[in-house]
Amino acid sequence: MSEPLSRFHAVIPAGGAGTRLWPLSRAGAPKFLHDLTGSGRTLIRETVERVEPLAGDRILVVTGARHAEAIRDQLPALGPDQMLIEPSPRDSMAAIGWAAAVLEARDPDAILGSFAADHVIQDRPAFERSIAEAIDLADTGRLVTIGITPTYPATGFGYIQSGRPVAGARTALHVRQFVEKPSATQAAAYLATGEFRWNAGMFVVRAGRLLDLLALRHPHFAADLRRLARIRPGDDFAAIWDGLPKIAIDHAVAEPAADDGEVLVVPGAFGWDDIGDFTSLAAILPAPASGPRVLGDPAQVTAIDSTGLVAPGSGRAVALLGVQDIVVIDTEDALLVTTAARAQEVKALVDALRERGRTDLL
Amino acid sequence: MSEPLSRFHAVIPAGGAGTRLWPLSRAGAPKFLHDLTGSGRTLIRETVERVEPLAGDRILVVTGARHAEAIRDQLPALGPDQMLIEPSPRDSMAAIGWAAAVLEARDPDAILGSFAADHVIQDRPAFERSIAEAIDLADTGRLVTIGITPTYPATGFGYIQSGRPVAGARTALHVRQFVEKPSATQAAAYLATGEFRWNAGMFVVRAGRLLDLLALRHPHFAADLRRLARIRPGDDFAAIWDGLPKIAIDHAVAEPAADDGEVLVVPGAFGWDDIGDFTSLAAILPAPASGPRVLGDPAQVTAIDSTGLVAPGSGRAVALLGVQDIVVIDTEDALLVTTAARAQEVKALVDALRERGRTDLL
Numbered sequence: 001m002s003e004p005l006s007r008f009h010a011v012i013p014a015g016g017a018g019t020r021l022w023p024l025s026r027a028g029a030p031k032f033l034h035d036l037t038g039s040g041r042t043l044i045r046e047t048v049e050r051v052e053p054l055a056g057d058r059i060l061v062v063t064g065a066r067h068a069e070a071i072r073d074q075l076p077a078l079g080p081d082q083m084l085i086e087p088s089p090r091d092s093m094a095a096i097g098w099a100a101a102v103l104e105a106r107d108p109d110a111i112l113g114s115f116a117a118d119h120v121i122q123d124r125p126a127f128e129r130s131i132a133e134a135i136d137l138a139d140t141g142r143l144v145t146i147g148i149t150p151t152y153p154a155t156g157f158g159y160i161q162s163g164r165p166v167a168g169a170r171t172a173l174h175v176r177q178f179v180e181k182p183s184a185t186q187a188a189a190y191l192a193t194g195e196f197r198w199n200a201g202m203f204v205v206r207a208g209r210l211l212d213l214l215a216l217r218h219p220h221f222a223a224d225l226r227r228l229a230r231i232r233p234g235d236d237f238a239a240i241w242d243g244l245p246k247i248a249i250d251h252a253v254a255e256p257a258a259d260d261g262e263v264l265v266v267p268g269a270f271g272w273d274d275i276g277d278f279t280s281l282a283a284i285l286p287a288p289a290s291g292p293r294v295l296g297d298p299a300q301v302t303a304i305d306s307t308g309l310v311a312p313g314s315g316r317a318v319a320l321l322g323v324q325d326i327v328v329i330d331t332e333d334a335l336l337v338t339t340a341a342r343a344q345e346v347k348a349l350v351d352a353l354r355e356r357g358r359t360d361l362l
Numbered sequence: 363m364s365e366p367l368s369r370f371h372a373v374i375p376a377g378g379a380g381t382r383l384w385p386l387s388r389a390g391a392p393k394f395l396h397d398l399t400g401s402g403r404t405l406i407r408e409t410v411e412r413v414e415p416l417a418g419d420r421i422l423v424v425t426g427a428r429h430a431e432a433i434r435d436q437l438p439a440l441g442p443d444q445m446l447i448e449p450s451p452r453d454s455m456a457a458i459g460w461a462a463a464v465l466e467a468r469d470p471d472a473i474l475g476s477f478a479a480d481h482v483i484q485d486r487p488a489f490e491r492s493i494a495e496a497i498d499l500a501d502t503g504r505l506v507t508i509g510i511t512p513t514y515p516a517t518g519f520g521y522i523q524s525g526r527p528v529a530g531a532r533t534a535l536h537v538r539q540f541v542e543k544p545s546a547t548q549a550a551a552y553l554a555t556g557e558f559r560w561n562a563g564m565f566v567v568r569a570g571r572l573l574d575l576l577a578l579r580h581p582h583f584a585a586d587l588r589r590l591a592r593i594r595p596g597d598d599f600a601a602i603w604d605g606l607p608k609i610a611i612d613h614a615v616a617e618p619a620a621d622d623g624e625v626l627v628v629p630g631a632f633g634w635d636d637i638g639d640f641t642s643l644a645a646i647l648p649a650p651a652s653g654p655r656v657l658g659d660p661a662q663v664t665a666i667d668s669t670g671l672v673a674p675g676s677g678r679a680v681a682l683l684g685v686q687d688i689v690v691i692d693t694e695d696a697l698l699v700t701t702a703a704r705a706q707e708v709k710a711l712v713d714a715l716r717e718r719g720r721t722d723l724l
Binding site: 318319323328332333335337338345348349356 | 714
């Protein structure tokens, strides 16, 4: 059999509105279609460039019809067989499971890695080393996840608790359990043990093995995904799709498989962020000598005695005076002013706008 | 001689960029050309409407060439002999003194009242009563000022200290002295005496008498103003104008005349404001049940746990989350975010923008 790396496919689920980044991120233009790092490239483009050294052109994007055209604009090299268009959003198990079934149908020995389209990674060589190790382990039939080395006691992520090292592996450990987003106290306790890492939703596994693991507890789900990959005349694709359970891959496969001792974790210390809110966004932007961090053209921002984050996105000048830890997001049709401390609650504003009938802004 | 009121002319100096209201107020579109009260009318239009019950069409606007056209747009009924265009700004003594000389030349018994184009007055009947009293007193040859009853120990205004009542007058008092803007401690002490009122720059006086008072200490200045009003072939208007001292009417005439016991004050308790900064602007806007005060369309503002002032001036939606005493001024080409506490320092931002070469925004 060929080298595992030559059978490795990157699956990129591209969904989620990123409500907490409104008004930058919108239902019609979600997070992955924006340049949120100041790199000049959208997050989905950066995601593809990041996996290309490992996967070459073996890339499969899973997204909704609404975003297909924007993604093709972003990724012009993507062929028609490299994009799966979901009829409706049915959570991550359906998205990644469908991709797994399609890849299995093309090559029974395919290995897949799933990578969200809207995450940020700083150290690409370290990322590649971790994924390469995960691919070799996945080829032995294990479900391999990447556990991000925590840099602070985050309460916004789930955690992966590791156990003993994997014999013969470079860095991998056995997974004891996945745990939900903790309280601040729990998170601090997790970090103190050294056993807990952030769950970034990266899974590396043989495509067929993922479906077999799913079949252990959800046999119809797995069978339906395999039917979708080998659709025949008379099959009603949309009806099968709409019947799929809405469940995250973590609950459907990763957690039960961990209970069965089937999951390994490769520690990842490559500067990962899911840019979950504006505080998180500010943290990945360069810090100026003084004044706020700027996503966009710093020449458009004039600040006196001010700190925080400014995104001058409408071409207008932004002037700040005496505001600390402020968040100012300026777009063509909407302006947000909040603080770093309240940035996680932006969803409440989005809800308020929806109640007022301002769906044009969402 | 005819009734004093029939000889009363309202002089409206329209100048000053209102830098502390940037970006609402600009050098090219100063305060008086804006609707800052939500009334639907610009401040200069409101000023004219306020004096019309007293002056009828005896209104004289003094302004710079730069604003003449905008003022004509605002005041289409204004005839060519109702506007004096200054070749260059030379402070209030030159502006009001020139108007006095022009009115004196037209009618030696003319009485003038000077009213800034960018102030706000709430109670028009009370204003009219005060000015009517001032006109009658002015006709006897006194310089009459209006002293605004202070509502808080302001440090941003000069004060007028009154002495004994004027015999036979309804409310007027003799003026002991004009004093400069005080410290907070001084201001509190002033209010405690009950003798101090705000100097709003309103003077009512016979036109000829104003020039005679000026001539006591500045004879050339007074003579030059009178020459400007009777310009002859061969006179170089601009050269005379450019030679006038740059001095405020307070220093040139009011303070020395007060020392000579020649000034009276009519107390004014009619809700006056010069809208000197955004805190002052916010105070004259209606207070909503919750959320910030809005200058503009409240439907464009969505706020959660926020207070302060929002001016949605670009047509875009403004969303606030968890910001207290915030000031958000949204215009077509510039956005300001500051706090009520720092609102008086907006000039520093304007200076910073000028240093950066952004004169397009000033």
